[in-house]
Amino acid sequence: METTKYIVIFIAIMTGLVAVALTGLRQSTKTIAEKNEEVFNKRAILGSVSTFLDKPVAEFSDEEVLALFSNDIEQYVLDMGGEVIEEGESVADQINMAKEAQKPEEDRSLPLYVFNSDDEKLYILSVRGRGLWDAIWGTVALREDLVTVAGASFDHAGETPGLGAEIKDNPAFSAQFSGKRIFSTMNGEYTAVLVRKGGARNPEYEVDGISGATVTADGVTEMIKRGIKYYEPYLEQFRNADALGMR
Amino acid sequence: MADTAVETKKVAQPVQEKEPLFGRKERELIVDPLNDNNPITVQVLGICSALAVTSLVVPSVVMAIAVVFVCTFSSLITSLLRNYIPKSVRLIAQLVIIATLVTVVELTLRAINFPIYRQLAVYIGLIITNCIVMGRLEAFAMANKPWRSTVDGFGNGLGYGAILIIVAVIREFFGKGSLVGFPIIGQSNDQVSYLINTDPETGISFLSWYANNNLMVLPAAAMFVIGVLIWVQRSYNRKLVDIS
Numbered sequence: 001m002e003t004t005k006y007i008v009i010f011i012a013i014m015t016g017l018v019a020v021a022l023t024g025l026r027q028s029t030k031t032i033a034e035k036n037e038e039v040f041n042k043r044a045i046l047g048s049v050s051t052f053l054d055k056p057v058a059e060f061s062d063e064e065v066l067a068l069f070s071n072d073i074e075q076y077v078l079d080m081g082g083e084v085i086e087e088g089e090s091v092a093d094q095i096n097m098a099k100e101a102q103k104p105e106e107d108r109s110l111p112l113y114v115f116n117s118d119d120e121k122l123y124i125l126s127v128r129g130r131g132l133w134d135a136i137w138g139t140v141a142l143r144e145d146l147v148t149v150a151g152a153s154f155d156h157a158g159e160t161p162g163l164g165a166e167i168k169d170n171p172a173f174s175a176q177f178s179g180k181r182i183f184s185t186m187n188g189e190y191t192a193v194l195v196r197k198g199g200a201r202n203p204e205y206e207v208d209g210i211s212g213a214t215v216t217a218d219g220v221t222e223m224i225k226r227g228i229k230y231y232e233p234y235l236e237q238f239r240n241a242d243a244l245g246m247r
Numbered sequence: 248m249a250d251t252a253v254e255t256k257k258v259a260q261p262v263q264e265k266e267p268l269f270g271r272k273e274r275e276l277i278v279d280p281l282n283d284n285n286p287i288t289v290q291v292l293g294i295c296s297a298l299a300v301t302s303l304v305v306p307s308v309v310m311a312i313a314v315v316f317v318c319t320f321s322s323l324i325t326s327l328l329r330n331y332i333p334k335s336v337r338l339i340a341q342l343v344i345i346a347t348l349v350t351v352v353e354l355t356l357r358a359i360n361f362p363i364y365r366q367l368a369v370y371i372g373l374i375i376t377n378c379i380v381m382g383r384l385e386a387f388a389m390a391n392k393p394w395r396s397t398v399d400g401f402g403n404g405l406g407y408g409a410i411l412i413i414v415a416v417i418r419e420f421f422g423k424g425s426l427v428g429f430p431i432i433g434q435s436n437d438q439v440s441y442l443i444n445t446d447p448e449t450g451i452s453f454l455s456w457y458a459n460n461n462l463m464v465l466p467a468a469a470m471f472v473i474g475v476l477i478w479v480q481r482s483y484n485r486k487l488v489d490i491s
Contacts, residue, residue, distance in 0.1 A: 211461060
């Protein structure tokens, strides 16, 4: 039978060794992991403006993604009143949407990316909400008129693969957002983009839902409606009233 | 088949003199978990992760590789330490070994393939609680020599991974009409009425007469698929039925 002393020493040495080994591994992979994460997040942002890029986002190399961000994308941080509080390289990258979501609404900071594509300026807004199981988030890009959606991309923390997770995994879902309007042409009312169960009825601002993922789809609708609204005080300064255009 | 069990006992006795590196016993340690003693379909262990990750093939393959890795090396390490691990804290020691290896997998994956890491991070963490790994450590590695324990861990990881991939292939095929992400049957998201549908992006044509079965995507379907697998296995492997 082992003595208590032996047991304590054994466990102490074992956990000590493990701690040292894991810390070493973590430190040695830290730089590459952080770069991976940065590129991963930036690819997601580019996903919302993919139709304005020369090739699919997946075909960009990591270096090209970073180069595109430093050359063609301006970053701003806004407060909830629509004022720019910071601008410059990677200021928007520093904003953690998960942390912002825990602050009271009026104290939040909003990251804004402005992509100067070959044809026009695109405003990339970050949104965050709740799906069925956990947080969902994404980016919605608006075209220069600040009314038409240029594209959207979504991600999630734990939606069901094949159902709610389709908001990310199925490119056909996010592709539907391109060309939708966030203001109705009927009365100029703010509509955002509605994910409709059973298929879009008003093609102007509705997209098809995902069968079997109603709660996640409603979460996307709510997230977009609330998320774009946050940017509204800033955006409305630049929007031409004609763009709301009641036909 | 009953003969082989007796024979192995005979072979196992006089191993003292000369032990082949990959003898009959080793082969059996690998083949056994694939069929007669499969961790999922016979021992019914590790069901939770088998339900969770198998809706698509790619995550299942990554999960299978991760479990094979953890199972193999935790068996090796436990077996090497088996004479030093105090009996009263052996479970804790085993857990520390498993948790360490799982963290190694997690950190490595994060550095190599971040998108897959993001997708699987939760389930990789759950390997720690996967009964297969700890079950093998407790039942085999604590009492056997390092080489055999390694082979046993590898075999069990393989047996688990094989079922995982079979279930994932069935579920992805019937649930989403695709395999490894490539559409094979079934509708794409736009409603298509013709028989042959061409993916506008890749230009690949596929049949589209099949309406995707959403049930197959849900975790419950994995239960049905595993149930059917157990049934099929027992219907041709009589030895399993006689056990009870």
